[in-house]
Amino acid sequence: MTARLVDVAQLAGVSRATASRVIAGTPRNVAPELIERVERAARELGYRTNQSARALRTGTTGTFGVVVPSLANPYFVQLIEALSRRVRADGGVLVVSDAANTPDIEAREIDTLVNGKVDGLIVVPVTTAESGTAIKAAASIRPIVQFDRWSEGAGTVAVTMDNHAAISMLIDHLRGQGREKIALVAAEQSSSSGAERSAAFRDRLGQAGRAIVLPSITTDAGRKAGRRLIRMRGDVDAVVCAADVLAIGLVTTLNRAGVAVPDEVAVTAFDDTAILEVLDPPLTSIRHPLDAMADRAIALLHGDAAAREERVERFAPELVVRASSGAGRER
Amino acid sequence: MTARLVDVAQLAGVSRATASRVIAGTPRNVAPELIERVERAARELGYRTNQSARALRTGTTGTFGVVVPSLANPYFVQLIEALSRRVRADGGVLVVSDAANTPDIEAREIDTLVNGKVDGLIVVPVTTAESGTAIKAAASIRPIVQFDRWSEGAGTVAVTMDNHAAISMLIDHLRGQGREKIALVAAEQSSSSGAERSAAFRDRLGQAGRAIVLPSITTDAGRKAGRRLIRMRGDVDAVVCAADVLAIGLVTTLNRAGVAVPDEVAVTAFDDTAILEVLDPPLTSIRHPLDAMADRAIALLHGDAAAREERVERFAPELVVRASSGAGRER
DNA sequence: AGGGTATGGGAAATCGATCTCCCAGGAGGT
DNA sequence: ACCTCCTGGGAGATCGATTTCCCATACCCT
Incomplete structure (x- = not known):
């Protein structure tokens, strides 16, 4: 059906080996005239390298x-x-x-x-x-x-x-803004980043740090966190969300309930994604390099x-x- | 390095053909005892089919x-x-x-x-x-x-x-809500869906329909549309956004400017994505089946x-x- | 003129699995 | 006892490109 290398070689009047050298651009000298002939033949037949064959032979795929x-x-x-x-x-x-x-x-x-x-x-x-x-x-x-x-x-x-460093940066930043009652919103610890962030948070704040633990990393879970946070009103003046999607749900819930962000509760997140800029207010977050x-x-x-x-x-x-x-x- | 089919066959004391039949599960009867032997050999060697070879031979990849x-x-x-x-x-x-x-x-x-x-x-x-x-x-x-x-x-x-039908549904819905001054927010017409939606909108509303045309499909473009819309205040009481991301930028801009959605301007969109639910207010949109x-x-x-x-x-x-x-x- | 060295290019092996024959041998029938 | 049929299983061809030899020719130098 489709042209194979052997067809190109035949049309160009060279061996498969030479055709291959030209097509694959192998670092080996081939007479300019033959190169031209092979290339024309390939064009004429609409030749396309069969990548399965190439992969089998060379063990690479690009x-x-x-x-x-x-x-x-x-x-x-x-x-x-x-x-x-x-x-x-x-x-x-x-x-x-x-x-x-x-x-x-x-x-x-x-x-x-x-x-x-x-x-x-x-x-x-x-x-x-x-x-x-x-x-x-x-x-x-x-x-x-x-x-x-x-x-x-x-x-x-x-x-x-470095999740430890990231948590420290957030906490330092929030304290610099005069916040002391900081809570962490995180999902179940099945991912290493979630676990590291939670651990770092505990390391830094110990008993002083509140934690809201959720079953999954979704906006829905974030909304749930928002509702819990509202019940804790007064005990918390800043939140660190371990993921951006959590923050989205959380902020919209706080907004609707009339909890002022950042005046009453400052909110920060991870994973500086585009939506965070669009939120009201735009979110402070940790950006990965x-x-x-x-x-x-x-x-x-x-x-x-x-x-x-x-x-x-x-x-x-x-x-x-x-x-x-x-x-x-x-x- | 890794075990090949021939190694499995050898260890099991059968031919490559038989080993292949067992491994690939070809609809061909093989004595139960041989099946067992081949499977054990494969397990023992940690055999994994080389998919490049399989693809070359069969022309399929799954x-x-x-x-x-x-x-x-x-x-x-x-x-x-x-x-x-x-x-x-x-x-x-x-x-x-x-x-x-x-x-x-x-x-x-x-x-x-x-x-x-x-x-x-x-x-x-x-x-x-x-x-x-x-x-x-x-x-x-x-x-x-x-x-x-x-x-x-x-x-x-x-x-x-069916983009024509979708535009009609939106217009009918908006009219049903008492809206008459409907505008379309769409991007440049390089995609078929954008073009079809614009065309359908013109077909239905002709000169009566306003159109805000943008250079790209991004939240940023949506914000720009929002600003333009604010300038047209009073002339428009409903908007159809040709994509969800446009709607996101548009709604947040309207919200910040104090334009009431939906009271002053109703907003609808396409591509019923999860964010639309989270927006304030949640957005009416067209869902693709x-x-x-x-x-x-x-x-x-x-x-x-x-x-x-x-x-x-x-x-x-x-x-x-x-x-x-x-x-x-x-x- | 003869020997040495590049250099271009071909024949054939190779990657590893699948699949088409085709054969051996056992079952069943007359 | 002989023939047919069926089933299990092996030998070898095949998929298509790459790559390793290795040979032929041309070129140089002494």
Whole structure:
């Protein structure tokens, strides 16, 4: 049906080997005239390399992949965009897969991608405990780097943010605004970032810090947190949300209930996504240095060996201050 | 390095053919004892099928793909989730690629996916004019279905929504609420859905319908539309936004300027995404029957031949009424 | 003129799984 | 006892590109 390399070679009157050298651009001298002939033949036949065959022979695909817990979370989309830009800059292509927040689905997708579709894979693990097995298995086939979150026992490098530093920055910032009664809104501790943020919060504030723990990372959960917060009115003058989607639900709920943000309660979040700017008031949040993290992750995939070591690399967070944490009520 | 099928066959004491039959589950009888032996051998060696080899031989991969203009648009994420559920239900995997709203990038990604990574591809074309070429080329290799939007001359089926009907539903609904001075907020007409919505709006309202045309589909553009609308205060009592992100920017701008929604201006949108519910007020919008559309698109990919025909299939829209189009100011 | 060295280019092996033959041997029938 | 039919299973071809040899020719130098 479609033209094969042998057809091109025949039409050009050369061997398959020569045709391959021309098409693949192998670093080997071929007479300019033959190059021309092969190229014309290829054009004439509309030849396109069969990538399955190429992949089988060379073991490479020129593609990287990324698996995220859910595309519905805009932070993960930002992360994908950063990786995608990086990969495209090298002339490659990035393919994405959505694990639907389900370790089983995640395992299947990692498996599918690693098996002949990509040269290397970035994984944002769904859970700390359950994602490790699939990642470890995949890492024996292709280089894998964990990103943002990490799973124990995966046996690969993780590129992530320094969550302790981030929590400290937020707390320092809020105290600088005169806030003392700070609460943390976080989801169940199944992700490493959630766990690290909670731990850091406890480390810094101990008993003084209030915590509102939720079952999931959704706007709905954020609304629930808002309602609980309203019941605690007076006991809390600042909130740290461990994710942007939580903050969205929380702020809209507070707004509707007439709780003034930031005057009565300052609100801060993580994952500086675009919506946070649109909210009323715009939200102060922690921004991940995604471009730098993406650079590093892709470099690790190229390095291969460097990725095969259980180790966490932490990047410094940035604080983006907006109206939601404003001085408001000075003391 | 890794075990191959021949290793499994050797350890089990059978031929490669038999080992393959067992592993691949080919509908061919093999003695139970041999099945058992092969399976044990495979387990023992940790055998994993080399998918590149399988793909080369069989020409299939068990995977479908989808290319969207941008993952930053939550509507496209919803669309991906619907397709993903559908594909997973059949035991497959869906891989995603983000075209960064750029036809050149889109072309490269379509090309990469179609070439050995997927059995069929869903494309939401970036533009009506420039996406057709790449789609057409890809369609000669694998079945392709256009989704939501369509590009001319692509030579494939497009599965989309009936935009005319949707515009009519919105106008009828708004009129039913006593609104007469209706404006359309839309972006440049480079996408088929934008063009169809604008055309339908003109068809229905002619000179009576106001139109605010924007350069892009972003919240920022929505804010700009909001400011323009404020200048037209009094001349407009209802707005139809051609996309949800436009509506988000528009509503927040109106809110801040003290323009009452829906009392002074009713607001409606397309692409019933989750954020619309969170806005204040929650937005009335058109919902795409994504599950039905996904079913159809995947069925077309399986049918193969059915997809190779330039034709547009339109699904009926649904109207989701929320507070933003409330009766408010009765007449 | 002869030997040495590039340099271009071809033949054939290879990647690993699948699938089409085709054969051996047992069951069943007359 | 002989023939037919059926079933299980193996040998080898095949998918298409790459890559490793290795040979032929041309070019240089002494």
